Amino acid sequence: MKTGGYNIGLTGGIGSGKSTVAGLFSELGATIIDSDAISHSLTQPGGAAIESIRAVFGDHFINASGALDRPRMRQLVFSDSSARQQLELILHPLIRTRMRTESETAANMSGYALLVVPLLFEKDGYRDLVQRNLVVDCAETTQIARAMQRSGLTEAEVRAIMAQQISRKDRLQRADDLIFNDAGLDNLKGQIAHLHRQYIEAATGTD
Numbered sequence: 001m002k003t004g005g006y007n008i009g010l011t012g013g014i015g016s017g018k019s020t021v022a023g024l025f026s027e028l029g030a031t032i033i034d035s036d037a038i039s040h041s042l043t044q045p046g047g048a049a050i051e052s053i054r055a056v057f058g059d060h061f062i063n064a065s066g067a068l069d070r071p072r073m074r075q076l077v078f079s080d081s082s083a084r085q086q087l088e089l090i091l092h093p094l095i096r097t098r099m100r101t102e103s104e105t106a107a108n109m110s111g112y113a114l115l116v117v118p119l120l121f122e123k124d125g126y127r128d129l130v131q132r133n134l135v136v137d138c139a140e141t142t143q144i145a146r147a148m149q150r151s152g153l154t155e156a157e158v159r160a161i162m163a164q165q166i167s168r169k170d171r172l173q174r175a176d177d178l179i180f181n182d183a184g185l186d187n188l189k190g191q192i193a194h195l196h197r198q199y200i201e202a203a204t205g206t207d
Helices: 018-027 035-042 050-057 070-079 081-103 140-151 155-163 168-174 185-204
Strands: 007-012 031-034 113-116 132-137 177-180
Touching: 007 018, 018 031, 018 113, 018 185, 031 035, 031 081, 035 081, 035 113, 050 081, 070 081, 081 113, 132 168, 132 185, 140 155, 177 185
Parallel strands: 007 113, 007 132, 031 113, 132 177
Antiparallel strands: none
16 A cells, blocks of 8 residues: 555636535545635634734734634735735645645545645645646536526626636646536536546555
């Protein structure tokens, strides 16, 4: 059996279905390490990022409970690229450190870990944590509709988020593995089951 963790980087554009895919992998026994969930924990009351955010952005970006005021910060970073970069410089190193630590134990739990990173290709450091890149893909019109329904965002807001991510074409070119999330749940489950078997084999060194 191979030593060390075997990590798969799961990414895709907004609304592609990353959370659904991660949930289905989890049902099969995969360890899921979600960068968004880690980011939320870092910005909760007492989170490791709170005091740095307070120092850079001021008390008015911390709400009464001591957590990041996410709506206020979202509005700022959408309109100010330098503010977004400052926030990313605080959060991404902490997220990567947490993901590395959590993934080190994944081999003992399920054989491999699925690291869910929306900006896997856009931000430095995350690809160093993974052995393969798995992209969830769907039509851009589907992305927009799903994101609007899920998050209550306007089409303009969804397109603004998409503009901060690499293009669909570039994302597909960088993929080692692909999941197409346009053909219903049964089709999706079949693709995931196939990849899960491959990842287990790769992680354990079996054929």
